[in-house]
């Protein structure tokens with residue numbers, strides 16, 4: 001079976017890839033593509049999408065220079081599908097630290113693994129659609145598989161886990177097939193979906209500096225860590241900047257405004273002029 005089809009050929013051995021399985025993440029992709037274009041990257045920008053995204057909705061993304069690659073959700077067992085259904089997953093492994101938007105479908109996350117099938121590329125840097133790249137990160141194409149930043153947004157114990165919103169990988173059909181065997185086994189449950197799986201599949205993952213995947217909650221939980229000169233990628237995990245008036249809108253306003261500037265095509269403020277989070281003494 002032909003799993004993937006693209007609108008144009010690859011133009012570089014390197015690609016930034018994001019995933020879209022429904023229209024709800026489109027605003028994220030628009031801001032992300034614009035942010036990558038502003039870094040003057042030499043790499044391809046690929047939207048890996050399923051048929052859940054309307055063709056008219058994808059057109060503006062290709063106009064912005066993105067390559068569109070159509071794929072299908074993973075072919076998983078019924079049992080796997082059941083265990084990872086949104087309501088079941090939320091009941092079995094509740095999100096106590098932040099809120100996931102209603103449009104977030106946990107099962108869709110696993111589709112990220114399809115990037116290992118993009119063997120027209122030598123090096124891939126995956127970025128969630130809820131990230132923006134504020135400084136050039138092409139250097140990540142030189143990093144080994146599997147490189148990711150720790151899932152830091154609350155405390156030191158966060159360093160035990162990786163965050164799968166930004167990572168460097170090397171496509172290989174062989175790896176993809178091995179992953180499919182490891183992923184879907186009787187009785188298996190991946191509480192944080194692809195993230196838990198990737199950490200298990202690559203137990204010796206290479207650690208990137210946190211600045212390559214700065215999680216938005218750092219802004220209010222670990223403000224001492226925020227340093228605009230160092231931050232390269234902001235990741236709007238949990239509540240999304242395109243959700244109207246979510247629970248943490250007030251707390252995250254400066255970060256949301258920065259995202260909006262990318263999304264709306266406005267001038268991007270100088271880093272030196274950006275506010276800093278409040279640090280309590």
Ligand code: UDP
Pocket residue numbers: 018019020021022025103104105106108109127128129130165236237238239
């Ligand atoms: N995603 C998607 N459709 C979904 C859920 C996720 O396309 O229903 C993609 C999208 O690129 C998103 C990523 O998978 O950014 C991971 O989900 P999300 O960023 O919402 O998770 P979080 O970072 O909040 O853990």
Ligand code: MN
Pocket residue numbers: 128129130131165235236237238
């Ligand atoms: Mn994300």
